[in-house]
Structures are given as C-alpha cells and as structure tokens.
Amino acid sequence: MPEARGSFVRMLQEQFDSLTRSRKEIARYLIDHLADAPVLTAEELARKTNTTSSTVVRFAQHLGFSGFSEMMRAAWDEHRLASTFDEAEDGQLHFRVVDDDFSGRSLRTDMRNLEGTMRKNRMDEFMDIVTLMEQADRVFLSGFFEAAMVVDYLYYYLAIMGLPVASITSNSEESVAQLSALTEESLLVAVGFGNAHQFLPRLIRAARAAGALTAGISDNDLSEVAKLADRNLYCALDTASFAPSLVAAYSLAGALVAALYARSRKKYDARLAKLKSLPLSSDWLV
Incomplete structure (x- = not known):
C-alpha cells in the first residue's frame, strides 16, 4: 500500500x-x-x-x-x-x-448517478407509487435540507396538475399542522438522503399511525426512510464536490410527474391550457 x-x-x-x-x-x-x-x-x-x-x-x-x-x-x-x-x-x-476538468467530471458523475438510479429501482414499485399518488385524497410531500428542494419541485408540478397536495419542509407549527388532514386515503411521500432530518421518520410513523400509506425516496435501502416506508424509490447522489448531486433525484421526481400526466393527458392538458390563459398576477398556486 x-x-x-x-x-x-x-x-x-x-x-x-x-x-x-x-x-x-x-x-x-x-x-x-x-x-x-x-x-x-x-x-x-x-x-x-x-x-x-x-x-x-x-x-x-x-x-x-x-x-x-x-x-x-x-x-x-x-x-x-x-x-x-x-x-x-x-x-x-x-x-x-x-x-x-470539473465540468466533465461532474457530468460523468451525474451520468453514473442516473444509470445507478435506473438499475436500483423496480418498475412495479414505481408504478405502485404513481397509482397511490393518483388515488390519494391528498398527497403530503415532506423533506428537509437538500431533500426540500426535490419536494418543492414535486409540489410545484403536482399543484399545476391540480392534484391535492401539501408540502412539509420544516418542523414549524404551521407546517406540521397540515398533518391533521391525514386520512386512511392519504399518501405521504418522504424524501430523505443520508442521515435524514430526525423529524422525517417521525412523520412517517405518524402517517402510518393514521392509516395512511407512505412512500420513500432515499439514497440507499439501509436508510431509516427506506426501512419505515411502505414503498420505496432510490436515487444515487454521488458527487464530484462536497454538495450532493440531485440530478437523479430530480429525474426520479420528473418521472413521477410524467407518469401521472400520461395517465390523464387530456384532463391535464385542459387544465394547463386554462392556467396559461390566466394573467401573470393570478394567485392560482396557493
């Protein structure tokens, strides 16, 4: 050596x-x-x-x-x-x-992340989560730290599509109060990487106690998020610097949006056309 x-x-x-x-x-x-x-x-x-x-x-x-x-x-x-x-x-x-060659190294790392993410996930598990999101009376999205950015991405596009969705990216009283709407027909999507925020496992347990189903998005099957969630998706976060790459995580979130859109394309197209006709000052995304 x-x-x-x-x-x-x-x-x-x-x-x-x-x-x-x-x-x-x-x-x-x-x-x-x-x-x-x-x-x-x-x-x-x-x-x-x-x-x-x-x-x-x-x-x-x-x-x-x-x-x-x-x-x-x-x-x-x-x-x-x-x-x-x-x-x-x-x-x-x-x-x-x-x-x-920072750009080349970073891009090669992201390509490997995408390939690893594709290998890690099972299509049946992915489609199960799509179905749960489609059928839920409300989708609760939760994630902290870097995962909060992925949650914001998902929330934005699910809201545009008109799905009933709530976002929990802090442990503030106002944010957590949204959980009072949890029912047996709800779905909690918990996004957490590495040693996820300690509040995230508590949210998963609370959702399960309320009878709701849970789906996890994490970076490995040994994480607490993966162990607690009913369904799981995984994304690679390897990086060429100190900041974890979220390319695969965003891609996975985008795939969920694409799968949901494909199931009711005409309905969503009609909603998108209506949204585009609204003035820019409209507060529709509230």
Whole structure:
C-alpha cells in the first residue's frame, strides 16, 4: 500500500488489519485508486471489489461516515489535496495550480448517478407509487435540507396538475399542522438522503399511525426512510464536490410527474391550457 498522505487514506491503513475480508477489499481499492474512486457509485465500487452495495454502505458507516456519499466526498477532498501539492527535494510540499476538468467530471458523475438510479429501482414499485399518488385524497410531500428542494419541485408540478397536495419542509407549527388532514386515503411521500432530518421518520410513523400509506425516496435501502416506508424509490447522489448531486433525484421526481400526466393527458392538458390563459398576477398556486 502507498504511504498515507492525508487523513482518509491514513484512516484506511490504520484500520486495515482489523477489517473483515470484504471490507479489506473495499479499503484496498480506495487506497490504490484514490483518483478514480470518488466518481463511482456504491454499486460500481461493489462490483470492482466483489462485494455488495449494502456492504459498501456499511463499510462507510463503520468508518464513521453518515453514508456512502460522505465517504466519497472525503476521498475526493483527499485526492484534490494530493493533486494540488508537489513534494520537492527538500521534503516540503509546494502548492501548484491544477487544471481539472470539473465540468466533465461532474457530468460523468451525474451520468453514473442516473444509470445507478435506473438499475436500483423496480418498475412495479414505481408504478405502485404513481397509482397511490393518483388515488390519494391528498398527497403530503415532506423533506428537509437538500431533500426540500426535490419536494418543492414535486409540489410545484403536482399543484399545476391540480392534484391535492401539501408540502412539509420544516418542523414549524404551521407546517406540521397540515398533518391533521391525514386520512386512511392519504399518501405521504418522504424524501430523505443520508442521515435524514430526525423529524422525517417521525412523520412517517405518524402517517402510518393514521392509516395512511407512505412512500420513500432515499439514497440507499439501509436508510431509516427506506426501512419505515411502505414503498420505496432510490436515487444515487454521488458527487464530484462536497454538495450532493440531485440530478437523479430530480429525474426520479420528473418521472413521477410524467407518469401521472400520461395517465390523464387530456384532463391535464385542459387544465394547463386554462392556467396559461390566466394573467401573470393570478394567485392560482396557493
């Protein structure tokens, strides 16, 4: 193994002897391929190390990370640090400018995220959630932190389509009060990534206690959101920086909107035509 230069690789080397065989395979790959590893999805890293994606996620959590994405961000940060300094003959590290293809790396990462998301999800589970959204007396959308942006996207287009929808993106009294409208015919769509906001699992439990069905959108099947929800969809969030990529999450949300639209195209077209005829000052989206 190469000599450790930063804290991430050093941590892998220090813990290596105490790891299980499968975890050693993952650690060895990360150490030997630090430059390439950060753009891999959990499934791709699992294939390269002859393990499983769940083993990869548990490995990240074993190291103290919240999940796979956080571990890969640490690997990326270390790769960037190693690429930005040269060691001179005097043993000192000297900064140098790195001409990195940020746009290309980010786009390639997003392409892998989309491919991984397509592989991870089952069509029958996806269509079940579409049906539940279509039949629910009200769809409650909830997510916090970055997930709130995906919730806002879904809320906007479901509202345009005229579906009864509510959005909960904070734990304020006004926001949570919307849950009083939950019935056995309602659906809660909970969006949460990594260690989701602690309030999100509580919302799922509250919805289930009210007899409502729940659907989760998360980044792995070991998350608390996935464990609690009745139906689940998954999206890859791997990133070339510290900020998780939401491309696959938005794409999945867009797919739900597209599937709903396709089921009643004429009805939705008529509503959209009516909305377009309204003045720009109209407060229809209230």
